[in-house]
Amino acid sequence: MSESWQQRFHREAREMDTALRSVLARRQSDEELRAALEELARRPYFRDFTWLWGPALHVRDRVRFRPLLLSWFTPSALTAAGKWVDAWKGGNAAALKTWLDDADRADDVEVFRRLYAWKLAGLPRGTLDTEWREDVMRRFKAATTRSARHTALAKVDLSQCRLDEKTALALDTVDPEAARAFILDHLPWRWSIWGQRDAFLPLWTTLMERARARGDAAMASALYRRLVDEATWRRDVLALARDVREPEALLRELKEHHPEAATPGIAHVFVELAEVRGRDVVPYLLEHLRSVFPRWGVFGRRKNAKGLPELLQLARVRGWEDVWSVALRTSATAETFDAEVRRLVEDTATDEAVTRRRLLQVAGAGGEWNLPGLGLARVQPLTDGTAVALYTRFPELLRGPFRMHVASGWHAAYPKLVSQALQQDDEDLLDFLASRAAMHLVHDPKTQKDWVKVLDALASHYEALPKEGGVFARRAASALGAIPAFAVWDYDALLEKNRLARLFFQRSDDFYLAEPRAVRDLLEAPQIHVQALAFRLLGRDSPRARELAAENLDLLQATLLRPLHRRTRHAAFSALANAAAHGVEPARRLVPRLRDTFALPDTRYPKESLVALLAQVLVRWPELRGPSETPRVFGPTGEAERA
Known part of the structure; x- marks a missing residue:
């Protein structure tokens, strides 16, 4: 019977404690000790035993082991019994205090600040601020030079602590220039x-x-x-x-x-x-x-x-x-925004040019929050009735600047707007609405009747499009290409419950392959599941798939360096193999990229599949082999002969 996660947690904590004590007690050189600890750092919970290995390394050689200490330092304490404790109140408290005092005397700001914050973290909020303020004043007053005051403040520069006016005035009295930035930051x-x-x-x-x-x-x-x-x-x-x-x-x-x-x-x-x-x-x-x-x-x-x-x-x-x-x-609020737009649309007494200008002024995102790798925009949604009214009077505005305001989601499905767009056969608007509908997960058809109605109407529309001449493929690729990145969370459930998604992702492979522009649009889509669809299409065992893969090699070879899920990467490898199988020139362009990929440091990269892909290409085109990739056959005399 396999162990539970609790059993695994306790076992790994116990094993880490035993391994660390064994390594620290062993007689060995500093280089050997550092190598052994770096090997242990690959295992779970090494960081959480900083209370054990940190003081020992500091006593041994604080300079030599400082990079390792800073890299793996964590202000938490896990014991061999699998319990989280306050290390500053346990048996190792004296060793931690010695480490803190030594860092203080050596003016090692980074190490001292981490240990100091760790020590204060166990105090109640009010006690923490009081003790910290007293320490700040004591250290600042004891410093005799401007440089020493800057160092003293840097040591106790804890972002979670706040000053009061009494402490700020005391700092300002001693040295206003040195204390200015510290006061404003706290x-x-x-x-x-x-x-x-x-x-x-x-x-x-x-x-x-x-x-x-x-x-x-x-x-x-x-x-x-x-x-x-x-x-x-x-x-x-x-x-x-x-x-x-x-x-x-x-x-x-x-x-x-x-x-x-x-x-x-x-x-x-x-x-x-x-x-x-x-x-x-x-x-x-x-x-x-x-x-x-x-x-x-x-x-x-x-x-x-x-x-x-x-x-x-x-x-x-x-x-x-x-x-x-x-x-x-x-x-x-969204209700006020919608009411104002509705008022403008229904105001026929005002000059149409003035109304159009005012509508353009209120369209767009109301705010943005941008973080590394993540950006969010706040957009006011319109109700279905207001969207239809705007589309009836100013259809070009709804297709353009107001399109983001009718992006369907949990708040609305826009069945009336979809019906109106279908009556007008508005391809641009329908493709946009379909892009949002194709990523919506219908959890309960009984309570989400509007969504069921919209999905059925859009699916019927796209199913009825002509397949000849690539009409369906271009429209479907246009809709899929408009799905935002990271917008699909449960792909399998989406295919199960969304009729339109099944049509786009599962039931139209042959139609996409018949239209080269549609395949390239899928490859350039921001949504990874749409790109994976293109990889699957180009990896099929057919002359048409190999031809299109070779034509899109410029986009496919970039997947070698991108972070991808293993299943998606294998689909991309199949497409690359098809591109290389189509002719020697695509293979000639691809082989150097495959060789360069082996230098990637990603330990989770499926290098064995990469080896298989390179071998497959070189077997098909032996003239592309390098000296080390050419097999040699040895005869009875020991002389090598080229295969």
């Missing part, structure tokens, strides 16, 4: 999402006045923006709007006073500023309208931020289309 945050005044976090007026007195306006502004409460900020900016007459100076002052924390009533203040100064404050409003965001109501419903309806009304009355459009696109 200011407390004022969270006011529920609208409180946050009396427990007062404005640091003493430090702000001291900064202004010595001419450090930037620091005073940073302190104000981080710590100001909503009532104080409102009073100050309205006073600025009344007293500062020069528009450019007013904008500078408003920017220097804009709060960093969430401010629920910010839209109300924007309305008051606009009423006092008119267009003078519009550049400031446009820059900070993204600070206005919907709030949660009862039962999880979204409501407009307080003051946003009044701001939209003021912008409409005064003709500030820039403020109105940005506020609507970035800050309003």
Whole structure:
């Protein structure tokens, strides 16, 4: 009977503890010890025994083993019994303290900061901040030079800890220049999402006045923006709007006073500023309208931020289309956005060119969040009725800038819009709607009747397209090419429950192969499952597949260097084998790429399959073999003869 994950966890923890104690007790050179530990580091839970091997390596040679310590250091402690403990309260606490003190004396900032954060992590939140602040003051006051003060602060630079004004003033008194960046990096945050005044976090007026007195306006502004409460900020900016007459100076002052924390009533203040100064404050409003965001109501419903309806009304009355459009696109709820678009579409009294311009102003993403390897955009969706109304009056807008606003998903299936597009035989719009429908997973047909209706209508439409001349293949490839990357999560369930997906991915192989442009579109699609479909097509055992694979070798050979799932990579290998089998010239281009791929450091790369692929190509085209790839046959005399 196989062991459970709990049994495996306890066994691996026990084995790691035993192996580490054995290696550390062995008489060996530093090089041998480092090699043995690097080998152990490949096994599970090596990091979690830092409390055991870290102090031992430090005592042995802190310089030689420092790279290994920093590479595998983890502030957690796992015992041989498989229990997570606080290592600073166990039997190894004295060794850890010695390690910490030695790093402190040697001014090893990186090692000390990691150990220091580890030690404080076991304290309650209030005790942690108090002890940390006292330590910061003690170290900073004890340092006698500017360089020593920078080092002292670098050692205790913990991102999770926050200063209070008393500590900040003490640091500023000793050396304001050395303490400035540290103070600004460890200011407390004022969270006011529920609208409180946050009396427990007062404005640091003493430090702000001291900064202004010595001419450090930037620091005073940073302190104000981080710590100001909503009532104080409102009073100050309205006073600025009344007293500062020069528009450019007013904008500078408003920017220097804009709060960093969430401010629920910010839209109300924007309305008051606009009423006092008119267009003078519009550049400031446009820059900070993204600070206005919907709030949660009862039962999880979204409501407009307080003051946003009044701001939209003021912008409409005064003709500030820039403020109105940005506020609507970035800050309003989906219901408000949809109602405004519907109002514009149904307004036949206004000149059509004006209506078109206003619609263009509100189209597009309302916000973006970009991280390494991940980007998200916030787009306001339209309801089915509004989408049909917009399509009826301005079809080119729905096909173009408003297309992202009708991307179907969990919120809507757009059956009326699909029906309207089918009646108009609008190929561009239908292909886009099909791209979104083909990746939707219908969990319960009884409760998702709109989705069932849409999928049946679109599948019937594509099934009825002519297969001759590549019409179906081009349209299907166009729809598949519009599916975003990483949009399909459960491919097998999708094929099981989505009729349109089955048509595109499983039932149309021969039609794709009959149309070269469709195959290339599939290869260039952003969605990996669509690319895998192309690999499968080009890997089929047929003259047509080999011909198309050779024609698309420029795209196929790039798969050698891409990170792919093993099954997908094997499908790509089959397509590459077909390309090489079609003729010697494609094979001649491919062989050097295959040889270069062996140098990839990826340990999970299926090198054995790569060897088989290269061997298959060289067997088919022996003239491409290198000296080391040419077999030799030895006769009775021992002389080698070429095969």
